[in-house]
Each structure stands twice: as structure tokens, then as C-alpha cells.
Amino acid sequence: MTGPQSNIVHVIGAGLAGSEAAWQVARSGVRVVLHEMRPTRMTEAHRTDGLAELVCSNSFRSDDAANNAVGLLHAEMRRLGSLIIHAADANQVPAGGALAVDRDGFSAAVTKALNEHPLIEIARGEVAGLPPADWSNVIVATGPLTSAPLAEAIRELTDEGALAFFDAIAPIVHRESIDMSVAWFQSRYDKVGPGGNGADYINCPMTKEQYDGFVAALIAGEKTEFKEWETNTPYFDGCLPIEVMAERGPETLRHGPMKPVGLTNPHDPTTKAYAIVQLRQDNKLGTLYNIVGFQTKLKYGEQQRIFRTIPGLEKAEFARLGGLHRNTFLNSPKLLDTQLRLRAQPRLRFAGQMTGCEGYVESASVGLIAGLYAAADVRGEQLASPPGTTALGSLLGHITGGHIETIEPGTRSFQPMNINFGLFPPLASAPTKKPDGSRLRGNGKTVAKKQAMSARALADLDRWIADHLNIAAAA
Numbered sequence: 385m386t387g388p389q390s391n392i393v394h395v396i397g398a399g400l401a402g403s404e405a406a407w408q409v410a411r412s413g414v415r416v417v418l419h420e421m422r423p424t425r426m427t428e429a430h431r432t433d434g435l436a437e438l439v440c441s442n443s444f445r446s447d448d449a450a451n452n453a454v455g456l457l458h459a460e461m462r463r464l465g466s467l468i469i470h471a472a473d474a475n476q477v478p479a480g481g482a483l484a485v486d487r488d489g490f491s492a493a494v495t496k497a498l499n500e501h502p503l504i505e506i507a508r509g510e511v512a513g514l515p516p517a518d519w520s521n522v523i524v525a526t527g528p529l530t531s532a533p534l535a536e537a538i539r540e541l542t543d544e545g546a547l548a549f550f551d552a553i554a555p556i557v558h559r560e561s562i563d564m565s566v567a568w569f570q571s572r573y574d575k576v577g578p579g580g581n582g583a584d585y586i587n588c589p590m591t592k593e594q595y596d597g598f599v600a601a602l603i604a605g606e607k608t609e610f611k612e613w614e615t616n617t618p619y620f621d622g623c624l625p626i627e628v629m630a631e632r633g634p635e636t637l638r639h640g641p642m643k644p645v646g647l648t649n650p651h652d653p654t655t656k657a658y659a660i661v662q663l664r665q666d667n668k669l670g671t672l673y674n675i676v677g678f679q680t681k682l683k684y685g686e687q688q689r690i691f692r693t694i695p696g697l698e699k700a701e702f703a704r705l706g707g708l709h710r711n712t713f714l715n716s717p718k719l720l721d722t723q724l725r726l727r728a729q730p731r732l733r734f735a736g737q738m739t740g741c742e743g744y745v746e747s748a749s750v751g752l753i754a755g756l757y758a759a760a761d762v763r764g765e766q767l768a769s770p771p772g773t774t775a776l777g778s779l780l781g782h783i784t785g786g787h788i789e790t791i792e793p794g795t796r797s798f799q800p801m802n803i804n805f806g807l808f809p810p811l812a813s814a815p816t817k818k819p820d821g822s823r824l825r826g827n828g829k830t831v832a833k834k835q836a837m838s839a840r841a842l843a844d845l846d847r848w849i850a851d852h853l854n855i856a857a858a859a
């Protein structure tokens with residue numbers, strides 16, 4: 385493509401995020417070059433040269449916009465003219481309440497739409513390092529398996545610890561599902577760290593019998609195997625899976641993440657716990673807590689079964705489960721501004737899983753907003769961020785600032801996250817009554833809360849679209 389580079393957006397990577405970003409840029413009337421390295425170079429997981437290839441499952445998860453956060457994100461993306469959701473809708477296969485697709489039909493539809501758009505040029509070839517200096521408006525959407533030369537160049541631009549090559553994810557629990565008649569708030573030795581108040585952790589006590597049973601369950605629990613290409617990536621610096629620690633000896637965890645020192649159980653102050661599991665606040669809202677040091681390769685079902693044996697977590701609801709796999713992503717809350725631009729080099733904007741979201745839909749949604757931001761830049765405008773009450777806005781909030789750094793210095797704690805209601809700001813007043821005036825109880829309350837959050841999100845998104853975008857919201 386010839387012409388002044390300042391009028392062109394370059395998108396690197398035509399996966400879920402890059403394809404959506406390119407579509408949104410072009411839809412805004414701005415020219416775009418979409419760079420994709422396949423088929424010249426493949427990632428370890430992609431198999432085709434199709435754009436927006438789904439590397440694993442064919443599901444975009446729940447399509448229930450009223451009760452499920454990812455379903456709500458689908459609805460928001462439909463209102464914003466998403467190519468990815470449109471192609472998914474057009475290539476649906478039956479999957480109950482989920483939006484699942486025929487993967488080949490889906491990828492072919494995305495490829496066709498991008499190929500046929502007059503403002504989009506598709507350039508096949510790897511961007512093997514930092515983009516040329518005259519590319520003034522770039523979206524990097526190269527995904528969890530970004531090719532090595534580009535990943536290395538980005539790492540040099542940031543700093544040693546700012547670009548991760550591995551997820552070592554500890555499970556994250558919804559705060560309201562923790563039984564505080566068993567657990568309690570306290571920091572070890574009541575230490576007040578930066579931003580803390582001396583009672584920053586939730587502690588769950590264990591007796592010797594409970595601890596021994598827990599260690600045995602970790603060792604016996606079914607694990608996910610590493611893929612062959614993952615075994616070559618180093619991950620052992622300070623993020624050993626909890627079951628590997630358990631295998632090293634029965635006392636290892638009691639001297640590691642489960643040490644019982646510096647903590648007193650206010651529910652039973654005279655009894656010393658044999659081991660203590662700690663949970664640390666994970667988002668500014670205080671709605672999510674991660675289980676400290678519990679990164680794991682246990683299968684998801686096993687994690688729920690075993691972690692619910694921890695006193696206080698019997699009814700734990702998990703916002704995400706633990707894991708360990710190859711994933712290239714930025715420490716975005718530090719490195720990116722609210723417009724997803726790299727602070728160190730603002731011509732580079734990031735999108736997709738590299739920003740620290742997780743999942744096909746989330747990656748595409750971050751591509752969508754990155755495309756709108758980039759197109760606004762070309763017009764010399766700045767697009768206001770979507771409201772934090774929307775699914776898109778709350779996900780962006782998590783990526784660019786909502787996550788809190790750990791209160792002990794040194795450990796990097798930002799981890800990729802699926803959209804979930806824990807990322808949304810609480811309602812000004814939670815519903816307490818049904819439409820017939822009777823009181824809501826138990827699960828009914830949770831359902832009503834989610835529905836109220838979803839309704840608030842869609843109303844706020846429609847207002848934002850009317851105020852800031854030159855398109856009509858499609859219901």
C-alpha cells in the first residue's frame with residue numbers, strides 16, 4: 385500500500401484480535417494493512433492459513449447476555465458491529481446455551497470479509513522485530529504464541545520481567561463465596577505493606593489431619609500433561625506447581641505457601657493452625673482473591689474438588705482456575721496506557737491475549753476497541769474509553785489498571801483473565817425483591833444481581849455509542 389503512513393494503521397497478527405481490529409479500523413473509514421505470518425511461518429498451535437483460526441475448542445462459551453459475563457460481552461460486541469461475533473453467529477453449530485461454531489466456516493467467513501474490504505490489504509509475512517519506524521500507528525495482536533524475534537524485540541523495549549512467556553496461574557475465588565466464619569483477614573505479623581492495612585490476606589486454617597489429607601489429594605489428583613513444545617520453556621523460577629511442591633515432601637508446603645507463622649485465628653485464638661492457606665486481593669474492587677502460591681497443573685475438576693476441602697472454601701466459586709502453559713503477555717497495568725498504547729513507545733498499541741485478557745471472545749473484544757482507538761488517532765481524535773460498568777470497559781479496566789500489584793515487592797502478579805462479574809463495579813443498590821414484591825433469597829439474589837449488572841452494562845454501552853461513535857447500536 386502506498387501513500388502517507390500516518391493515514392494507515394498496521395495490524396500485526398490476523399488472529400481473533402487482529403482480524404477484529406482491522407475490521408473496525410476499516411469500518412471507521414481508515415486504511416489498514418493486516419500482517420499475518422502464516423502460512424510462511426506457523427505457531428505451535430495453528431494448523432491453517434485461515435484468518436481468526438480457532439486453535440483449540442470451537443466454543444465462544446455462553447451466549448446468555450442476561451446471566452453470564454461472556455454472553456454479555458457477545459451482546460456488547462454485536463452492538464459494536466463485531467466481525468468475529470457476526471461470523472460466529474453465521475456459522476453456529478448446536479451447543480445448548482453456548483455460541484459454538486463450525487471452525488472452518490467461521491475462519492473462512494472472517495477471511496472473506498477482510499479480503500473483500502476495499503480499505504484492507506492483507507500482507508502475508510512475519511514481522512520479525514520491531515515494526516519499521518515509519519509505521520506510526522500499529523496494533524500488535526500476535527497472541528500468546530507471538531513469534532520469537534518480535535517477542536524478543538518487545539521484551540527489550542520493556543524490561544526483563546515485563547513480558548512473560550509462561551502463565552503460572554493461581555486460582556481466583558469470588559470473595560463473597562468465602563466462609564468468613566472460618567477464615568479471617570490478617571497479614572502475616574500484621575505487616576502493613578505498600579497500599580495495605582495489616583489485614584490484607586484472607587486466611588484459612590488447617591489441622592494436621594486436614595493438611596495431610598490435602599497433601600495426599602494434591603499428589604493423587606489428576607494433572608494436565610505439558611504439550612511437547614511447552615516442556616522446553618523454563619517456568620521453574622519461583623512458580624513451581626503446588627502439586628510438585630507437595631511431591632517434594634510432606635512438610636514442603638508447610639514451609640512454603642502454607643506456612644502457619646505470624647497469624648492468629650480470631651475464631652479460635654488459643655489453637656495454633658498446623659498450616660494456613662492465604663488468599664490475596666486480586667482486583668481493586670476487592671471482589672476477587674487469588675490463592676497465594678497455588679499455581680497448578682491439576683485438571684479443572686480436580687482443582688474444584690480439592691481446593692473446596694480447604695476450610696472456609698467449601699463453597700468457593702472460582703473466577704478462574706489455576707494453570708501453567710506457554711503464553712506471551714505483557715505486564716499491561718504497568719506498561720500500557722488507558723488507550724492500550726505502550727507507554728515506552730506509544731505508536732505501538734496492543735490487543736488480544738498479549739494484553740492479558742484470556743479467551744477467544746475477550747481477545748477479539750480487545751481487538752475491537754484497539755481498532756476503534758487507532759482509527760480515532762488517525763482522525764486526530766481520542767476516543768473515550770467505554771464505561772467501566774460494561775463488560776468491555778471492565779475488562780479494559782482490569783488490563784490497564786484494575787488489577788492491584790502484590791503488596792510484597794518483587795513478585796509479578798498480573799495474570800490473564802476471562803471476563804467475569806467480579807471485574808464489574810458493584811451495583812449502587814443490589815436488588816432485594818422479586819417483581820412480585822417478595823424477598824429474594826440465596827441464589828435468587830445472585831441471579832438478580834447479575835441480571836441488574838447486565839442491564840446496567842447494555843444501557844451504559846448504548847449511551848456511550850450514542851455519545852462517541854458514529855454508528856447506531858444494533859440490538
Ligand SMILES: Cc1cc2nc3c(=O)[nH]c(=O)nc-3n(C[C@H](O)[C@H](O)[C@H](O)COP(=O)(O)OP(=O)(O)OC[C@H]3O[C@@H](n4cnc5c(N)ncnc54)[C@H](O)[C@@H]3O)c2cc1C
Nearest residue numbers: 397399400401421440441511526527531736737743744747
Ligand atoms: C494452545 C492454546 C489453546 C487455546 N485454547 C483456547 C480455547 O479453547 N478457548 C479460548 O477461548 N481460548 C483459547 N486459547 C487462548 C486464546 O483465546 C487464543 O489463543 C486466542 O486465539 C488469542 O487471540 P489473539 O488474537 O490474541 O491471538 P491469535 O488468535 O493466536 O492470533 C495471533 C496471530 O498472530 C500471528 N503472528 C504471531 N507472530 C507474528 C509475527 N511476528 N508476525 C506476523 N504474524 C504473527 C499468528 O500466526 C496468529 O495468526 C488458547 C491458547 C493457546 C495457546
